[in-house]
Amino acid sequence: MGTYVVRRILIALVVLVVISMLNFGFINLAPGDPLQALLPPEALRTGVGRLYEDAGLADSIPVRYVRWLNAVAHGNLGESFQSGDTTTSLIARTLPRTLLLTGSALALSIVIGVPLGILSALKNRSMLDEIITVWSFVFTSVPGFFLALLAVFFFAVRLNWFPTGGMYDYDKTGDLGNLLHHLILPMTVLGLLHVPVFVRYVRASMLDVARQDYIRTARAKGLRERAVIWRHTFPNALSPFLTVLGLSLPGLVGSSVLIEQVFAWPGMGRLSINAALFRDYPVFMSTSLLYAVAVLVSNLLTDLAYAAVDPRIRYS
Amino acid sequence: MAIRAVASPGTGTPLQEAAVRTTPGPFARVRTGFGENPIALAGLAFLVLVVLLAIGAPVTGRYSPTATVLTDFEEPPSAKHWLGTDNAGRDVWSRLVWGSRNSLSAGVAAVALATTIGMLLGAFSGYYGGFADGLLMRVTDAFLAFPGIVLLLMLASILGPSIVNVALVIGFLGWTGVARLVRGLFLSLRERDFALAARALGATDWQIIRRHLLPHVVSPVVVSATFLVAFAVLTEAALSYLGLGVRPPAPSWGVMLADAQTVHVFQEVWWSWLAAGVTLVLLVLAVNYVGETLRRALDPYGDTSG
Numbered sequence: 001m002g003t004y005v006v007r008r009i010l011i012a013l014v015v016l017v018v019i020s021m022l023n024f025g026f027i028n029l030a031p032g033d034p035l036q037a038l039l040p041p042e043a044l045r046t047g048v049g050r051l052y053e054d055a056g057l058a059d060s061i062p063v064r065y066v067r068w069l070n071a072v073a074h075g076n077l078g079e080s081f082q083s084g085d086t087t088t089s090l091i092a093r094t095l096p097r098t099l100l101l102t103g104s105a106l107a108l109s110i111v112i113g114v115p116l117g118i119l120s121a122l123k124n125r126s127m128l129d130e131i132i133t134v135w136s137f138v139f140t141s142v143p144g145f146f147l148a149l150l151a152v153f154f155f156a157v158r159l160n161w162f163p164t165g166g167m168y169d170y171d172k173t174g175d176l177g178n179l180l181h182h183l184i185l186p187m188t189v190l191g192l193l194h195v196p197v198f199v200r201y202v203r204a205s206m207l208d209v210a211r212q213d214y215i216r217t218a219r220a221k222g223l224r225e226r227a228v229i230w231r232h233t234f235p236n237a238l239s240p241f242l243t244v245l246g247l248s249l250p251g252l253v254g255s256s257v258l259i260e261q262v263f264a265w266p267g268m269g270r271l272s273i274n275a276a277l278f279r280d281y282p283v284f285m286s287t288s289l290l291y292a293v294a295v296l297v298s299n300l301l302t303d304l305a306y307a308a309v310d311p312r313i314r315y316s
Numbered sequence: 317m318a319i320r321a322v323a324s325p326g327t328g329t330p331l332q333e334a335a336v337r338t339t340p341g342p343f344a345r346v347r348t349g350f351g352e353n354p355i356a357l358a359g360l361a362f363l364v365l366v367v368l369l370a371i372g373a374p375v376t377g378r379y380s381p382t383a384t385v386l387t388d389f390e391e392p393p394s395a396k397h398w399l400g401t402d403n404a405g406r407d408v409w410s411r412l413v414w415g416s417r418n419s420l421s422a423g424v425a426a427v428a429l430a431t432t433i434g435m436l437l438g439a440f441s442g443y444y445g446g447f448a449d450g451l452l453m454r455v456t457d458a459f460l461a462f463p464g465i466v467l468l469l470m471l472a473s474i475l476g477p478s479i480v481n482v483a484l485v486i487g488f489l490g491w492t493g494v495a496r497l498v499r500g501l502f503l504s505l506r507e508r509d510f511a512l513a514a515r516a517l518g519a520t521d522w523q524i525i526r527r528h529l530l531p532h533v534v535s536p537v538v539v540s541a542t543f544l545v546a547f548a549v550l551t552e553a554a555l556s557y558l559g560l561g562v563r564p565p566a567p568s569w570g571v572m573l574a575d576a577q578t579v580h581v582f583q584e585v586w587w588s589w590l591a592a593g594v595t596l597v598l599l600v601l602a603v604n605y606v607g608e609t610l611r612r613a614l615d616p617y618g619d620t621s622g
Contacts, residue, residue, distance in 0.1 A: 026471065134355075137608075141600040143550045145557055146593040149576055153590075157583050219317055257469075258554060273558070276469060 005282045005304070012296045017069075020285065024065045027276065027284050033057060034081035037278045055081070068285065078282030080275075087286040090271060095290075098267035099169065101186055102256045104181060108191030110198060110245075117202025124207060132203075136196035145256040148189050148262035165264035169251070186263040193255055194248065201244045205237040212236075246302030250295050342535060342614055349613035356609040357600035366599060370416040379407035381414035381567045390585050402588035403581050404565075408572075412591055415567035419596075422483045422562070423548035429487025430548075431541045434494025437535070439525055441495070442502025452499070456492040468551060472560035479568070482561045488546045494540055498533050505529045535614035542607035546600045553596055569596045 035055060052058045056067070071078065077087040120132040139147075156164040162185045163169065172178040210214065210233055218232045257269035264270075267288055275283035340348070350357050369376045384405040393400040399408035441452040468485055475481040505511060506529065514524050516579075549569075555561035556570025558579075564571050572592035576582040581589065 011454075015454075019458065031476065137604060138597075138601060141546065141604050142597050143553055143593075143600075146556060146573065146596065149573070149582075149589070149593065153582065153586060258558075261558070273469060 005300075008300050008303070009124065012300060015291070016292055016296060020069070020289055021065065023285060023288050024068065024281075025061060027279065027281060028061045028064070030279065032279050034279045034281060037280075038081060046149065068282075072289075077286045080283045081280045082275075082278055082283075087282050090283060091290065093285060094266060094268040094271045097265065098256065098260070098269060099265060101183065101190065101260070101265055102252055104183065104187045105190035105194060105256070106252060108187060109194035112191070113195040113198025114202050116195070116232070118206060120199060120203045120209045121206035121210070121246060132199060136199045139192055140196045142193070144189070144193050145262050148186070148259055151185055151189050152262065165262070167266055186259050186265055190252070190256055190259045194252055197244065197248045197251070201241075202237065205240070206233060209233050209237045231255040242300050242305045246298050246305075249298050253294070344590045345613040346610060349609045353605075353609055356605045359605035362465070362598060362602040363606060366416055366595075367420070369413050370420055373414050373417055377407075377410040377413040379410040382406060382565050393587055394424065399591045400585075400587040402575060403578070403585050406565075406586050411567040412569075412570055412595060415572060415592065416595075418479055418562050418566065418568035419549055419552055419570070422479050422486070422552040423545050425480075425483035425574035426486035426490060426548040426552075427544045429483065430490035430544055431494050431537060433487070433591055434491035435498050435530075435537060437491070438476070439502055439530065439533075440497025442499035442508055443521065443525055443529070445503075449499070452495065459489070459492040468555065469558065474557050477556075477560050477563045478580050479562050479566075481606050482546075482552050482555055485555075486551050489551075490544050490547060494537060497536055497540055501533045501536065502529060505532055539607060539611040539614055542603060543611055546603040546607070549596070549603070550600055569593075592613075599607055 033268050035052065035057070052177045056064070059067075067076070077091075079086050080090060083090075116132050116136075120129045123129050152164050156162050163182050165182075167182050168175065215228060215232055217229045223232075253269075256267070257273065259265070260269035261273060268290070272284065272287040272291075274280070275287060350360060385401065385407075386405050388397060388401045388407075389405045390403055391397055391401045393408075397407050397409065399412060401407055402411070437452055441449040468489060469486045471488070472481065475485065506524075511524055511528055514528050519527070552561055552568065553570035553573060556568050556576045559574060561570050562568035564574070569592040573589050573596075575585075576589035
């Protein structure tokens, strides 16, 4: 077990370095640079060399990559070209907002998705099952940003129930009720987009377990249907749940980037896209690195949790 | 069954024909699949309709998609402009029809690219195994582990907005699923008796792959390519929405949706972006239903997660 974890961490580190190389190469090869994005053309024409040297952009990409990697290894993620804030402080500010949005959306999608999946499996091939299946089919087919646009259009613009975007009204920063009022719409959209993942998984898994011999045995020895379902089927159907949860996280993070964009939610997704568009190299590199770390860590934890839950799995 | 087989004229013996009849071929299974599922049939009809409208765009579009008519500015839907006009005085129906050309061709080109790369790498990796196989699996792991949209945004912003780049980027990102699918099938196919027999008869690797193994993966690849089309059309829309896809004023569904980023258009000229969004959702639903039906008909043991 110990060696397995060490090996997985080492592989993850290698993958991380490769991802960072690709990211660094891509964003630096992209046309334009932070100075072009920020300064008027005349300023660039007159003082080009000095400005680029001052900004540390005069060297070749490999040289700059090694310098960046060295700084990161020493815990220095650099400063934003746009605001001059340290990248660490920008992330410290935006990450909790993104976690609040994705976390609450994930909770909502589990709360809705798991019961619907169970219901769908218990009433297999019924009208209800069909409705749930079609419903989750529709929600896997709707592009996230369009669902978000529709939600804003109907519930914010037409009905005026919720604000159209942002996190607080300008005069109510820090007010919890105001925050929740802003959170409901993006959270619901993101959550609904993620519901089908759990519906499909729970339904398929419940039906699969229901076919097992030990379920037939449980029925044969005269157990009540309730006991068969809740004591024998349900816990076994949920055992790979952690894996599904872990594997679905990159998708959730991916759609949260677009949702943040539509709802003007000032989280890390917006920070990252904004940094990519303005060629704010340090901010972009740090946020994409953080995304990659999060995904790799959740993959690793998923596998380990899997082993902890299911005694048949032993890593060596 | 057997009696009808005897009565029907055919080339084989009655017994052979009966056997053929009880195991219908892929086309017959697909036909039955659509026959039993009216929603899927409606989806197929919708797809055909969209493709026909796209092909006949110069006629079916009724107006030019980029011509601005200043007298018909932000008109709501009417007999003259079926879906109204947008904030630049352009006919929304026309933009929708012409836009379907860009959206569909970006989707189809991306899927062709992804499927080609995926099949080649998957077949190679599954057939030969070894180091290349391990490497491919790690690469696909990395692709799966990465939030796709972030990579897409990055690549698209680097290559610049154009429809060719959109297709390239989506194709580059979408091949991993097909590669894993083909690899998995090849791992077991290469050990099957007919593959061993072909090898024993002196067939070269290329002959075995092309003549004996590839035909077995066509059905599942067709199914997975169908779902990929949905993914590609959605992704084109998302990229164009963010200003990284098809370059305005050229029409595409994503470009039309991007108009909603202007508060005035979003709130007051809602028909101009709603039409594109609804069509997009219907198309993706249709593709997914068709794909699901194909999967049930062609690949009964396939992965249910799609």
